[in-house]
Amino acid sequence: MKKPFLVISLVLIVSVARSQYLSGDAILAKIDANLSSQNRILASKMVIHGRRDSRTIEAKSWVQGMDKAFTEYLAPAREKGTKMLKLGDQLWMYAPSTDRIIRISGHMLRQSVMGSDLSYEDMMQDPQLAHQYHATVQGVEHLQERPCWVLLLKAKTDEVAYAMRKLWVDQEQEIPLQEELFAKSGKLLKKLQLQDIRNIDGRWYPMRMIFKDMLKTGRGTELIIDSIRFDQEIPDHIFTKATLKK
Amino acid sequence: MISIKLAYRNLIGAGLRTWLNVVVLSFAYVVIIWHKGFLQGWDEQARRDTIEWEIGGGQYLQQDYDPYDPLSLEAGHGMVPNDASAEINQGRLTPILALPAAMYPQGRIQSVILKGIDPQQRIIAIPSEALSVQSSEIPAVIGSRMARNNRLAVDDLITIRWRDANGTFDAQEVKIVAIFRTNVGSVDMGQLWLPLQRLQQMAQLPGQASILVADKRFNPTQSYSGWILKEQKILLQPIADVIRMKSIGGLVIFFMLLLLAMLAIFDTQVLSIFRRRREIGTLMALGMTRGQVIRIFTIEGAMHAVLATVVAAVYGIPMLYYFAKTGWKMPEMVDDMGMAIAETIYPAYPAQLVLGTILLVLVAVTIVSFLPTRRIAKLHPTEAIRGKLS
Numbered sequence: 001m002k003k004p005f006l007v008i009s010l011v012l013i014v015s016v017a018r019s020q021y022l023s024g025d026a027i028l029a030k031i032d033a034n035l036s037s038q039n040r041i042l043a044s045k046m047v048i049h050g051r052r053d054s055r056t057i058e059a060k061s062w063v064q065g066m067d068k069a070f071t072e073y074l075a076p077a078r079e080k081g082t083k084m085l086k087l088g089d090q091l092w093m094y095a096p097s098t099d100r101i102i103r104i105s106g107h108m109l110r111q112s113v114m115g116s117d118l119s120y121e122d123m124m125q126d127p128q129l130a131h132q133y134h135a136t137v138q139g140v141e142h143l144q145e146r147p148c149w150v151l152l153l154k155a156k157t158d159e160v161a162y163a164m165r166k167l168w169v170d171q172e173q174e175i176p177l178q179e180e181l182f183a184k185s186g187k188l189l190k191k192l193q194l195q196d197i198r199n200i201d202g203r204w205y206p207m208r209m210i211f212k213d214m215l216k217t218g219r220g221t222e223l224i225i226d227s228i229r230f231d232q233e234i235p236d237h238i239f240t241k242a243t244l245k246k
Numbered sequence: 247m248i249s250i251k252l253a254y255r256n257l258i259g260a261g262l263r264t265w266l267n268v269v270v271l272s273f274a275y276v277v278i279i280w281h282k283g284f285l286q287g288w289d290e291q292a293r294r295d296t297i298e299w300e301i302g303g304g305q306y307l308q309q310d311y312d313p314y315d316p317l318s319l320e321a322g323h324g325m326v327p328n329d330a331s332a333e334i335n336q337g338r339l340t341p342i343l344a345l346p347a348a349m350y351p352q353g354r355i356q357s358v359i360l361k362g363i364d365p366q367q368r369i370i371a372i373p374s375e376a377l378s379v380q381s382s383e384i385p386a387v388i389g390s391r392m393a394r395n396n397r398l399a400v401d402d403l404i405t406i407r408w409r410d411a412n413g414t415f416d417a418q419e420v421k422i423v424a425i426f427r428t429n430v431g432s433v434d435m436g437q438l439w440l441p442l443q444r445l446q447q448m449a450q451l452p453g454q455a456s457i458l459v460a461d462k463r464f465n466p467t468q469s470y471s472g473w474i475l476k477e478q479k480i481l482l483q484p485i486a487d488v489i490r491m492k493s494i495g496g497l498v499i500f501f502m503l504l505l506l507a508m509l510a511i512f513d514t515q516v517l518s519i520f521r522r523r524r525e526i527g528t529l530m531a532l533g534m535t536r537g538q539v540i541r542i543f544t545i546e547g548a549m550h551a552v553l554a555t556v557v558a559a560v561y562g563i564p565m566l567y568y569f570a571k572t573g574w575k576m577p578e579m580v581d582d583m584g585m586a587i588a589e590t591i592y593p594a595y596p597a598q599l600v601l602g603t604i605l606l607v608l609v610a611v612t613i614v615s616f617l618p619t620r621r622i623a624k625l626h627p628t629e630a631i632r633g634k635l636s
Contacts, residue, residue, distance in 0.1 A: 112355075158412040183417040189407065215405050215417065217353030 024135030024151050030174040031167075032130050034203050039064040042228040048116040049219035057114060066128070068239045079114070083244045094244035101244050116221040117190070117211040129153065132160050135167075143168045143177050144195070162189070173197055173204040188214045201230050249538065253545035257553070260518075264550070267510045271554035271607065274503040276562040278603050281496045283566065283593035284574060289489045291429070291588050293482055298371045299430040301481040303460035306330075306473040311344070311456040313432075319346040319359065320409075323454045327470040330458060338464040340367040341455035343445050347408035349438070351396035359437045360408060362445030362455075369461045372433065376424035377441045383421035384444055389434025390427045398422055406438065411450040418448075429588045504607070508614045515547050515618040526622060527630025540619045547615020551608045569593050 039062070046057045058075040069086040073079040081096035091104045112119060129135075133153035141150050153165040164182040169175065179192040191214055194206035205228060212220030237243060257264050297303075307313070311322025326334070326341050333339040343362035348355050365377040377385050383403060398404065400422055407417040420438065428434055446452050458473065460466040466475060519526070529539055573590035 155414070158414060161409075161413060161415055163414050163416075181415075183407065183415045184410070185416055185418050187405075187417040189415055189417060213355065215348075215350040215353075215407060216355050 022137070022149075024137050024153075025130060027137070027149055027151060027169055027174065028130040028133065028135045028153070031169060031176060032128050034173075034175050034205065036128055037203075037230040039232060039234050040228055040230050041232050041234065043226045045222075045224040045226060046113075046116060046118070047222040047224065048114065049221065050115070051218065055115075062234050062238050064234055064239065070238050070243065085239065085241060085244055087239065092241055092244060099245075101241060117213045117216070117218075118221055118223070129165075132156060133165065138166075140171075141168060143170075146177065147171045148177060170197070170204075175204045175206065190214060191220075200228060203230065249542045249545055252542050253549055256518075256542075257546050257549050260514075263514060264553070267507070267514055267550050268553045268557050270510055271507040271550055271611070272558035272562070274500070274507050275554060275558040275603060275607060276565065277503055278500050278607075279562065279595060279600060280566060280569065280593065281499065282493075282599050282603070283570070283595040284591060285489055285492055285496065286596065286599065287570075287593040288492075288587070288591045289485065290594055291591060292485045292489075295429045295588070296482065296485060297462050297478065299428050299433050300370060301459065301476075301478060302369050303462045303464045304466045304478045305460065305476045305481060306339075306458040306466065306470060307476055308456050309472050309474055313457075316346065316357075316359075319344055319456075323451060323456045324472050325453050326455045326458070327473060329468075330470055333460075333464075333468075334458075337368060338461050339458045339466070340364055340369045341442065342457040342459060343442060343449075343451065343454060344456040345408060345445065345449055345451075347406050347438075349396070350405045350407070351398065356396070357436065358406070360406070360445055360448075361437055361439050362442035363439055364442050369459055370433075371426075371428070372439055373424050373426050374439065377439070379423050381421055381423075383419045384440055384448070385423040386420040387424040387426060387439045388422060389431075389437070390425055391431060391434045392437060393422070393425045395435070398425075400425060408448065410448070416448065431587075504610060508610060511547055511550055511611055512614050512618060514550075515543065515615055518546070519543065519618055519621060523625070523630045526625060527627045527632075530625070530627035531631060536622055536625070540616070540622050543619040543622065544612065544616045547619075548608065548612040550615075551604075551611040554607070555604055566593070566595060570595065 041060075041062050043060045044058070046059065048055045048057070056076070057073060057079055059071050059073045061069060061071040063069045067086075067088050069084075071084045073082040083094045085092045085094075092101050093104060094101045132155060134156055135151045135153045138150040138152050141148055148168040148170055151167040151169055153167060155163050162181040163184040164186070166180040166182070167176045168178040170177050175194065175197055176192075177194055177197075179194070180188055181190040181192070183189050191212045193210040193212075194208075195210070196207040197204050198207055199205075205225075207225045207228075209223040210220050211223065212218075308322055308324045310318060310324070312318040323343055323345070330339055334341065341364065343360075345360045345362075347358050347360045349358040350356075363372060363374045363377070365374045367374055373387055376387050379385050384406075388398060393399065396404075402422045403419045404422070405417060406420050407415060409415055420440070426434075440448075442455075446454060458470075462478075466477075469475060526539055529542075530536065570593050573592040575590050576587055
């Protein structure tokens with residue numbers, strides 16, 4: 001009877017001690033180390049759950065740092081061949097139906113991607129949380145049956161999309177399992193769940209993410225990563241407008 | 247004078263044939279006057295309502311703001327010029343700030359434009375005084391179309407989400423404090439009117455605006471740096487363009503109606519000359535010149551128009567008067583057009599329109615009546631008396 005009690009107590013003590021040992025900003029740095037990369041190539045599916053039905057869009061993306069991203073849509077047939085190139089805060093889009101490259105101005109990056117709960121920023125940015133936020137550990141909770149630090153992130157500067165974020169960070173894998181994004185007023189705007197965490201090339205990475213606009217009804221949008229490779233050689237010509245029409 | 251008497255007697259003598267032509271022609275008269283009167287009434291109403299609800303005596307637009315480009319909303323604002331403050335204080339100008347946002351009615355997301363307006367302003371007809379209410383929620387007034395499309399009523403709360411000047415998201419509840427009814431869809435659809443100062447605080451844009459609207463009795467002429475003056479005449483130009491387009495569309499109907507009437511008169515003239523060739527020969531034998539005979543036939547034809555005017559007046563005046571009083575109910579489908587359309591359009595028939603239409607038809611009928619009579623010029627009196635057309 002005493003043995004399990006001792007084990008649980010020990011785990012709790014270790015967890016609390018670890019949470020006290022690591023500062024919020026240190027945890028953020030670890031999250032960034034897991035989620036950020038010099039570059040990555042990924043094949044993904046975006047499942048947009050609408051009011052009546054769901055749509056699945058397949059894409060392949062090449063991402064370099066925070067500023068360069070190239071995405072080619074592979075399915076469904078209606079979207080096939082559509083390509084997007086992001087350079088800095090500018091976005092170009094190529095639609096095969098019109099055979100034209102359209103430049104979309106910076107603020108359009110904040111618009112919804114094909115009716116989903118994701119904005120272009122959400123999809124294409126490589127967010128270095130430690131650059132933008134101060135974090136404080138609020139406590140320890142269990143999520144998906146795993147012990148998590150609860151982190152409260154407050155923006156360091158005014159030029160941040162979300163003034164406040166709340167993260168549930170897996171203590172072992174040092175990756176958020178859930179994230180809540182808040183408005184300046186404190187209203188919950190979006191919720192992000194990260195699931196199917198796998199170890200890829202020595203880093204933990206979520207292969208399934210569920211984005212939910214909390215002000216909207218509906219089941220949100222799922223982003224399922226079929227394959228991802230980090231720190232690959234990506235030729236520079238990928239991030240040029242000429243590639244859009246190829 | 248004898249030509250007129252003869253022409254009149256012949257015309258009345260033709261009986262049913264004449265009256266059929268006259269009725270068709272009178273129908274053309276009434277339709278043309280009604281359609282043009284309808285457009286005239288629409289034009290007057292649209293101008294009046296647009297001035298009352300939206301443009302006043304003219305507008306100053308911040309140089310980056312384009313009312314026809316929603317993408318310009320994020321950057322389309324600037325500090326209200328200091329030298330305009332005297333005009334604002336005297337109630338001759340009122341600032342409006344326009345910003346993009348999202349609204350969540352019944353769990354849906356919808357793009358809206360937040361428009362900040364001074365609750366004390368009296369320059370445009372938006373019931374901004376309702377925004378003076380003290381409330382923890384943000385007070386908002388909306389138009390009836392916006393309320394209907396989103397199933398909103400007074401006292402309803404709705405969440406809006408916007409970005410401040412730094413691009414940071416913010417969200418709050420707004421409370422609908424009043425719903426106004428207007429014919430001007432461009433101040434209604436997809437728009438939430440909020441107190442100006444509150445919107446400036448929400449967006450961290452103190453003292454900024456996108457539009458300065460002038461009072462309709464005030465003619466703005468002064469220029470302000472960074473602001474573009476749009477005179478009332480220029481702002482009303484889209485209405486004039488739409489009405490002109492509608493008029494051109496109406497021309498097709500007029501043309502077909504007139505063509506039918508003219509064809510009937512032309513046929514009548516051709517038949518008349520054929521059947522009355524002995525009479526033509528006799529008149530010439532009695533000493534009438536060919537020109538005089540042509541004149542009689544032309545006047546006969548033209549008199550169709552005169553008789554049609556009388557017949558059109560008999561049934562047209564009461565009918566057009568009735569429409570001018572009760573108006574013409576517009577179908578709901580045109581309610582969402584870009585320009586101001588009242589639920590009921592009251593046609594207007596200025597004298598210029600009525601006289602112009604009469605003159606147009608008279609000239610057209612006279613020309614059509616004259617054309618077949620040119621055969622008379624080639625006629626030999628002796629052959630005509632024998633019933634031959636040479």
